[in-house]
Amino acid sequence: MMATTQPRSLPFESPSESVTSLNEIALDEALDISDPLRHFRTDASDFARDDEDTVVVPSQPRSILGETIRLTFPVNSPLVSISLKVDASHGCGGIAWPAGEVLSNYIAFRGVEYLQGKKIVEVGSGTGLVGLVAGALGGTVWITDQAPLLGIMQQNVSLNNLQSCVSVRELNWGETLPSDIPLPELILAADCVYFEPAFPLLVQTLSEMAVNGSTEILFCYKKRRKADKRFFTMLKKKFSWEEVEDDPNREIYNREAISLLALTKRP
Ligand SMILES: C[S@@+](CC[C@H](N)C(=O)[O-])C[C@H]1O[C@@H](n2cnc3c(N)ncnc32)[C@H](O)[C@@H]1O
8 A cells, every 4th residue: 555665776787796806895885885775774583583672674675775756645546646756775764664655655645634734743854745745734733753864855855845734843753842943733653663763762752742631642553563662652641642533554564563653641
């Protein structure tokens, strides 16, 4: 159901020929340049292992550098089409992640009536996909991430002519919220649970941004490691949640270990 990008090969014309002419260090350097995330990635067989500290980020296409893709939501009855620059050299947020597509699809399914006029903040936006969809459907949106992602987010805002309703801000979880971002009515987060040291920081940021009982939070998550449980143990202290049940695609993405949760801040 989700749009995907095609894996790209390394920039060697014929890997087997070129590789033999490089010594090991030079090969490592070449691979690092062409595929900066490779040390963070494991192949599918690692997911089968019961070793919770092995997988840091999920398997993904080998190398995506400076491509522009087009994604349309909702997939079953297209309402909004987003051009998205993707580039893995900006960090793991530089590509479109499955949970981001699921969340984009859900908010597009809810449509303009749901998003129109709402103040919305997305955390860990990466390319900005989810926030761009929210902006294209009438929301006033702040897409946020760490400094290395701000450039690609801004390019994607411009690419879709959404400058009037989507703003880009640096927001490092656990740090003071930017003073020019208002308390949102809706917080969006997709695929933000993957790095254990960031777990308490993300909970802190969500907690500071949300108001008891009134801020809606849509949290789309792909289960990858047993250690993810620790995130939910921390989250539980500040939030309760339930699965979003009115998404017609729920069964499909549940099969891929993706869940869409609605969080509520505890009093
Ligand atoms: C797996 S990516 C998901 C990106 C996007 N939401 C999507 O679904 O395509 C996780 C994002 O969280 C951001 N992130 C990780 N740690 C962060 C932190 N401490 N503060 C702010 N953002 C962070 C990363 O930069 C990255 O863009």
